[in-house]
Amino acid sequence: MSVIIFADQFQGKVKKSALEAVQYGAQIAQQLGVPAVAVAVGEIDGAELSALGQYGATKVLHVADARLNEPEAGAVTKIVAEAVAKENGAVIVFAHNFAGRSIAPQLSARLKAGFVAGAIGLPDTSAGFVVKKNVFSGKAFANVSITTGKKIVSVMPNTFSLNPGGGSASVEAFAAGLGDADFKIKTVKVETVSGEVPLTEAEIVVSGGRGLKGPEHWGIVEDLAHALGAATACSRPVADSGWRPHHEHVGQTGFTVRPNLYIAIGISGAIQHLAGVNGSKTIVVINKDAEAPFFKAADYGIVGDAFEVVPKLTEAVKKYKGN
């Protein structure tokens, strides 16, 4: 038996959300007393893969096929299914990121293995296999029992902090016998914004709302984000008015984020927005309206003019970030 973890990469680096999945899977493997086997695809340096041992992987199966630098979901589903067969995988772990959301449900239907998407706790195995996840977009949690022999869990990014140790994993070349028919989805173009922190993986998020009055005022948000090494985000009205791109929209109908620190500037805190951010460990709210509902969900609050407060905060945090 084993625990299989899909460790996806981006441009040759294992994603942070995937490292969290490896660590989560390794903890389950330890509970069960079985090996934790990571599966990686595409061109990745051997050292990057053996370093997965620091997060508890005992072995890495590597399909070094350049066609998989963009993980085609159908092909990867086949690879992970074959790894499960080869290693007698009992639990299969993904990050609940873009690749995981695509591959895990396909694998679940293929193996008839129950799937819990977006786990925020380790499985409780005292009575069966019960996993805690967010429901109602973060307004509540559900404890979900997987009732099949094989089990699939995807791990909510930024939920488990990484705690690397000193291990090193053995890396084994793995051939899954992929043919052209396995690549039904052709990637034509990849556009990445280099130098920016991906929102869903960010440990700190600085978010702006209508209180900023217009897209031309986003400089203060970006300056603070830059000083903190943070990602930028926005509320729904801001994305809907086209002030900021849709992929920055955080909330019930946008992205759910769980950073260590969420700084909301000029956002009133409608229930839909709170749903997307209330998994954040610390919330700071800056709003000129003392009655803004967001203050009730915050850890720290400042009632004041964002255009005065935010630049001062940027200067103040630079002291602690050493830049």
Add this chain to the structure above:
Amino acid sequence: MKILVCISKTPDTTAKIAFTDNNTKFSEAGVQFIINPYDEWYALVRALELKEAQGATVHLITVGGADTEAVIRKALALGGDEAFRVNSDSQDSFFIASQIAEIAKQEQYDIIFTGKETIDYNGSSVGGMVAELLGLPFVSIASKLDVNGGTATLKREIEGGEEVVEVSLPLVLSAQKGMAEARIPNMRGIMAARTKPLKVVEPAAAETLTSIVSFELPPAKAGVKMIPADQVEELARLLHEEAKVI
């Protein structure tokens, strides 16, 4: 072109969430139900745009009890041509996907839309499972879809960027923000929806792979610590020393 849009009934985004029966059941008291926003605003509207631009038949499907008929009628009022309701209250994604796949096998769709996820159980699973059950490619979290002959071009999000992919029809996709703009049904649509076909079918035999044991509400926040606007440095200090997040 033949399109299927999967529709789920969810509580309104402003709904207050509470549970009954010893925290094992969602309390529907006072809750208003809507079409899951991802299914309506993005999936259904994009399907209707394709119908208007290129000509298509748009079918709708929901898996739910008789109480889901109000939302499926609304989806018909927006412009769906006909609808299926599979009569089951199951919450298990695989069971639901199996029902959709069963209908899709008979109807042979070119495009099957789901929303990115439902805003109640946040499973983001049904689309991928339907694709697997039908042996079709699945493009998840797509923010743009164009169809040219037998080829679909989609934009989908990835960590830190976007990618453009091409895939031959038929396919399954999950739609998210960006794909289309929300619409409001007009009176003519609402009237027409009353007489559009809504077929109720009993569920096919399928397995259930998961079950919800219980629900919990998040612990209440301890309370906000307010910092005067002229002491911003104090906030930075607290974030560093007390919250230890910077």
